[in-house]
Amino acid sequence: MAExxxxxxxxxxxxxxxxxxxxxxxxxxxxDCAVVRGSNLFYLSNGVKGELFGVLPADDKPLAVIVNRRHxxxxxxxxxxDSQDWVIDLKPGFDASAVVEKLxxxxxxxxxxGLGGGIDYRFYNRLKTTLSGAKIVDxxxxxxxxxxxxxxEENALIDxxxxxxxxxxxxxxxxxxxxxxxxxxxxxxxxxxxxxxxDLESTxxxxxxxxxxxxxxxxxxxxxxxxxxxxxGTLTAHAHYRGYAGxxxxxISFGEPKPMHREMFQAVIAIREAVLKQVKDxxxxxxxxxxxxxxxxxxxxxxxxxxxxxxxxxxxxxFPGPAYRIADTKxxxxxxxxxxxxxxxxxxxxxxxxxxxxxxxxxxxxGGTSLxxxxxxxxxxxxxxxxxxxxx
Numbered sequence: 001m002a003e004x005x006x007x008x009x010x011x012x013x014x015x016x017x018x019x020x021x022x023x024x025x026x027x028x029x030x031x032d033c034a035v036v037r038g039s040n041l042f043y044l045s046n047g048v049k050g051e052l053f054g055v056l057p058a059d060d061k062p063l064a065v066i067v068n069r070r071h072x073x074x075x076x077x078x079x080x081x082d083s084q085d086w087v088i089d090l091k092p093g094f095d096a097s098a099v100v101e102k103l104x105x106x107x108x109x110x111x112x113x114g115l116g117g118g119i120d121y122r123f124y125n126r127l128k129t130t131l132s133g134a135k136i137v138d139x140x141x142x143x144x145x146x147x148x149x150x151x152x153e154e155n156a157l158i159d160x161x162x163x164x165x166x167x168x169x170x171x172x173x174x175x176x177x178x179x180x181x182x183x184x185x186x187x188x189x190x191x192x193x194x195x196x197x198x199d200l201e202s203t204x205x206x207x208x209x210x211x212x213x214x215x216x217x218x219x220x221x222x223x224x225x226x227x228x229x230x231x232x233g234t235l236t237a238h239a240h241y242r243g244y245a246g247x248x249x250x251x252i253s254f255g256e257p258k259p260m261h262r263e264m265f266q267a268v269i270a271i272r273e274a275v276l277k278q279v280k281d282x283x284x285x286x287x288x289x290x291x292x293x294x295x296x297x298x299x300x301x302x303x304x305x306x307x308x309x310x311x312x313x314x315x316x317x318x319f320p321g322p323a324y325r326i327a328d329t330k331x332x333x334x335x336x337x338x339x340x341x342x343x344x345x346x347x348x349x350x351x352x353x354x355x356x357x358x359x360x361x362x363x364x365x366x367g368g369t370s371l372x373x374x375x376x377x378x379x380x381x382x383x384x385x386x387x388x389x390x391x392x
Contacts, residue, residue, distance in 0.1 A: 007197065008156035009242060010046055015086050018043060019056065019063070021146045026058040031139060032111035033057045035099055035127075038118035039314045040143045041065070046086040047243050052093060055102050064102050066093040096126035103131060114139030145321030149347035150313060154244065155372050158313065158349055160197070161246030162370050162381040165237035167196035168204055169250050173389050178229045178254050182206050182222040189235070199240035208233035212261065213364050214249070214308075214355070229255045234366070238316060245316045246381070248369045249308065249353040252389040264356050264365045265388045267299035271354045272368050272386065275309060281346045281375045285309075286328060288344075289335045292354055302357035307335055308366050309352050320348070348373040 022044070026034060034056045036044065041054040044063050050071035055064040067080065069092035077090045091098055103113065110133035115124065117140040127136055150158065171192035176185045186206050193202040205219035212232035219236075227233070231254045239246035251265060274295035278287045288309055296303035310317045319339040328341040353368030367388070370381040 008153070008160055010086075010153050010157070012085060014151060014153045015046065017151065018146065022056060022142060023058050025142045025146070026056075026114060026139065029137075029139075029142075030112055031058060031114045031137060032108050033103070033106065034114045034116045034139050034142070035103075035119070036116035036143070040116045040118065040140075040147075042243055042314060043143065043147060046084065048084060048087050048090070049080065053096075053099050055099060055106070057106060061106065062089045063087060064089040064091060066091050066098045066102070068092075069094050096123045096130075099123075100127065100130045103127075103134075109133055111135070112137060114142070116140055116143050141322050144319070145323045147313060147318065148311075148320045148324055149345060150349055150372065151347070154313070155347075155349070157242050157244040158246065158370070158372075159381045161239045161241035161244050162237070162248060162384075163246070164193045164196045164198035164202060164241055165204070165239040165246045165248060166382050166384045167192045167198075168237070168239070169235065169384065169389075172235060173252065173391060176227065176233070176252065176254075176391055178227045178231070180227050182208065182219075182225055182227070185227070185233075186223065193239055197241065199243065202239045202241075204238060205236045206233060207236075208254070211362050212251070214366060227254055230258075231255075232257065232261060232365070234364075244314055245312050246370065247312045247316050247351045248381075248384075249351075249366050250384075250389065251365055251367050252391055254391050256390065256392075257388060260358065261363065261365065262388070264301060264358060264363065265367065267296075267301050268354055268356050268365055268367045269386060271295040271299060271356060272352060275352055275354060276378065279344065279350070279352075279371070279373060279378045281344060281373060283344045284326065284341055285336055285339065285344070286330060286333075286341045288352075290330070290333070293333065293335060296354075296356060299356070301359060302361060303335065304355040304357050304364065305335060305337075306355055307337070308355050308368070309350070310337060310339070311349055312351055312370075313349055318349075344373050346373055346375045350378075 036054045050068040053066040072092040112135045168189035208231045214234045233252045235250045320342045324342040353366045355366040371378040
């Protein structure tokens with residue numbers, strides 16, 4: 001699945017759709033421009049090498065991107081301009097001073113300037129002291145709202161990113177065996193993702209042991225541990241394709257799994273099906289979590305506050321914007337996670353890998369893939385079957 005001329009990518013029409021959505025909301029709130037960095041900048045630029053900050057005017061002036069000055073100290077900006085087609089205004093810089101210069105150029109010294117997340121206090125203070133006549137406001141919610149619903153072009157990248165992870169699963173199943181270090185398995189998986197066209201940032205976490213678990217700290221400790229026969233491994237995707245994530249989970253048993261683990265994974269499959277029946281435009285996150293908790297109880301196993309039923313996109317996870325959030329009808333039931341309750345809408349991306357906890361509260365198994373919500377239900381990403389793999 002290497003790159004070819006038919007590989008999905010984002011068009012200028014997609015760029016213009018994003019700019020239109022952000023600018024409309026800026027103008028509605030009387031905001032003259034948005035200053036962004038991090039994934040909000042990536043959302044506007046499609047990823048310019050060395051980018052630090054972006055300035056998007058609320059009118060039709062082009063996005064200005066401040067690029068780390070080191071990247072332009074010994075080459076012409078034209079090299080970077082010719083390498084992509086989304087951004088036509090590039091400026092070298094290092095800190096807020098380059099942004100201040102651009103804002104003055106736009107005659108926004110006394111305007112209303114929106115900050116779109118990821119801006120530290122030193123940057124904010126520089127704007128306040130240098131542009132004393134400007135009003136500075138938070139526009140993070142504008143970006144969160146617009147980014148909540150993914151276009152078909154975005155969904156195509158996310159689908160490809162999940163297929164990149166599928167290549168890692170295939171490789172791990174082929175080569176991972178007892179006696180290998182955790183980091184060797186991770187390296188094999190990453191190499192497979194690169195070969196499948198994944199971004200260099202693509203990685204995965206790998207927990208394993210006789211008591212299965214999924215935890216970032218344990219995954220780090222497993223890097224220098226050897227796999228032993230009887231271990232259960234949990235692989236979690238952080239694949240990337242053109243900046244978009246692929247995110248799901250896979251269990252692999254090294255040797256024949258214990259009957260309890262077989263039973264638990266059958267419960268994972270049944271619980272996931274119960275949750276998927278609730279996925280449709282107009283449902284709520286509470287509907288999904290209720291189905292998850294109810295199905296866990298009926299299985300005889302326990303649910304987890306970390307249900308692994310959440311959204312993502314450029315970032316993992318991503319939470320829906322305030323336009324989609326609603327009150328929780330069952331706050332005492334818990335389980336909603338950091339996003340709280342919200343209404344599902346067509347175009348939302350989900351990773352649904354329900355977590356099942358053993359009856360004694362120790363063993364943890366999960367499994368599933370990713371999907372996009374549609375008006376009638378869902379459309380799955382990739383074609384990987386949800387099953388427990390066995391490596392002998």
